[in-house]
């Protein structure tokens with residue numbers, strides 16, 4: 001499988017796009033996991049604690065009315081990532097073809113590609129969407145002082161140029177026909193998930209509500225980067241329940257291997273991740 005993966009949800013054409021990859025570690029991903037239990041679980045899955053692959057999987061959805069991009073990757077010019085634009089072009093999409101950009105939250109791997117180094121919008125024709133609390137948090141100096149400097153710097157560079165082409169949402173709402181913003185707070189204050197529905201088929205992009213497949217089985221194991229850990233755990237279970245009830249295909253931005261797609265099952269009271277066979 002290459003770095004882009006096409007699939008359909010009802011009448012909608014979707015493309016998963018692999019902006020980049022990175023290697024994470026267990027201490028970052030499972031900050032509160034009991035050490036011995038974590039060791040056994042990693043061993044069971046044949047994973048090394050200091051070598052946990054993580055993907056960056058953006059999503060394009062072409063509907064009869066819109067061309068929608070969910071997240072913009074890390075942007076070009078860095079050591080990692082930045083594959084989104086060339087992949088879009090390979091798939092036949094120019095930046096100006098995108099009419100809607102949904103920014104699920106303001107971390108670098110999601111907003112990095114929305115603006116270039118001199119502040120020009122990468123997708124100049126697009127209306128950009130972000131959850132209202134998220135936009136407020138990451139564009140206000142008093143709150144930016146509470147986050148690590150690298151994260152604040154990215155937000156200061158990338159978000160203000162979007163203001164003229166930005167709409168915020170503050171409740172579950174339909175952004176364009178068939179594509180919904182879903183509240184999924186915890187990873188950040190206004191982190192959102194995205195649900196796609198066409199002809200009774202569903203895709204739930206839960207983005208960073210869950211960072212690793214092991215957290216499907218162990219939803220209480222939060223990550224260092226989860227800003228509000230308890231809320232993250234509640235949100236995860238709501239996502240899993242929602243996906244199961246709708247028999248939704250699930251996309252999780254960081255789940256290896258690309259295309260980060262699968263289904264969530266409940267077996268004897270435990271959640272299970274069933275990756276899509278590519």
Ligand SMILES: [Zn+2]
Pocket residue numbers: 107109110208253254
């Ligand atoms: Zn992320």
